[in-house]
Amino acid sequence: MSADIHQTVDAVYRSDWSRIVATLIRFFGDFDIAEEAAQEAFALAVRDWPENGIPDSPRAWIVSTARHKAIDRIRRNARLTEKLQSHVAAGLVPTVQAPADESGDIPDDRLRLIFTCCHPSLAGEAQVALTLRMLGGLETDEIARAFLVPTATMAQRLVRAKQKIRDAGIPFVVPEVDNLLPRLDAVLTVIYLIFNEGYSAMHGEALVRTDLCSEAIRLAQLLRGLMAPQPPAEVSGLVALMLLHDSRRAARLDKSGNLVLLEEQDRSLWDQSQISEALPLVAEAFRGDTHDDSRWGDVPSHCRRRYRPSTVEPPVLKRPIGARFCGCMICWHRSNRRPLFR
Numbered sequence: 001m002s003a004d005i006h007q008t009v010d011a012v013y014r015s016d017w018s019r020i021v022a023t024l025i026r027f028f029g030d031f032d033i034a035e036e037a038a039q040e041a042f043a044l045a046v047r048d049w050p051e052n053g054i055p056d057s058p059r060a061w062i063v064s065t066a067r068h069k070a071i072d073r074i075r076r077n078a079r080l081t082e083k084l085q086s087h088v089a090a091g092l093v094p095t096v097q098a099p100a101d102e103s104g105d106i107p108d109d110r111l112r113l114i115f116t117c118c119h120p121s122l123a124g125e126a127q128v129a130l131t132l133r134m135l136g137g138l139e140t141d142e143i144a145r146a147f148l149v150p151t152a153t154m155a156q157r158l159v160r161a162k163q164k165i166r167d168a169g170i171p172f173v174v175p176e177v178d179n180l181l182p183r184l185d186a187v188l189t190v191i192y193l194i195f196n197e198g199y200s201a202m203h204g205e206a207l208v209r210t211d212l213c214s215e216a217i218r219l220a221q222l223l224r225g226l227m228a229p230q231p232p233a234e235v236s237g238l239v240a241l242m243l244l245h246d247s248r249r250a251a252r253l254d255k256s257g258n259l260v261l262l263e264e265q266d267r268s269l270w271d272q273s274q275i276s277e278a279l280p281l282v283a284e285a286f287r288g289d290t291h292d293d294s295r296w297g298d299v300p301s302h303c304r305r306r307y308r309p310s311t312v313e314p315p316v317l318k319r320p321i322g323a324r325f326c327g328c329m330i331c332w333h334r335s336n337r338r339p340l341f342r
Contacts, residue, residue: 014209188235239278
């Protein structure tokens, strides 16, 4: 296999794994079928593309191939014959080409997937682990290391979580706005963890995975739009936090690929458009919490007072808003007992 083919397959896997799996789950309503079919499609791409060339739309090729693999798998397995019939009757196995997004209300399959993974019937750690696997594309051993548990233990957690979703018939939908709040904390947590994996990657050769950072920001922005016109302060705050972090992307690595400390970064490389987008969200988040300190949870009261809008400074000063706001968020993260935050 040529280097170009290998790089293309790897790039599609990194950038589109979550989108592909989320689309397949919408088609078939089964996490295992979707994940196994996607893996088979990528394996076939490794064999097929060197001979027939890279398709015009690699992601569409993977999705189409995975759909056929999934249907073939269901059909040839005698034990799943009845399940196939029920899927067809329910419209989960499309007989014609399905549109990319048949719902104008819910803009993205991945948003459906993240709310399914964060259903209240699942334990908190299972919610985070399953979302990191399905949306972040992390392998089981990588998630196990993040949770400080053996790989076998994490594998069982993932199996049980997917089985519970299947057995309980948890729908693959984004809940109505009035029902979003019970899942909001878990959803924001996993979105931030996806961003954090991209910002300081735990695996792979790259220290920074821009695809995961961009994906997390995009999901948070979708969530914020879904909860308009008055999104909760913590949603706007998370979008702002990630934008401010990501704005320094071009300055974080030197020419050798080594990390550059904040104090030594060339600020002319910071993305001013992202900073300009984030600053109003910071002010919005603080305004939303002025009279509701309960939303800050365990954030110390002195931290809440210190980071009100009156302390916001332009990013050209020695202590930009990014550093101030992130300092406040660090206080909260330190109060969280999950190993992933340590």
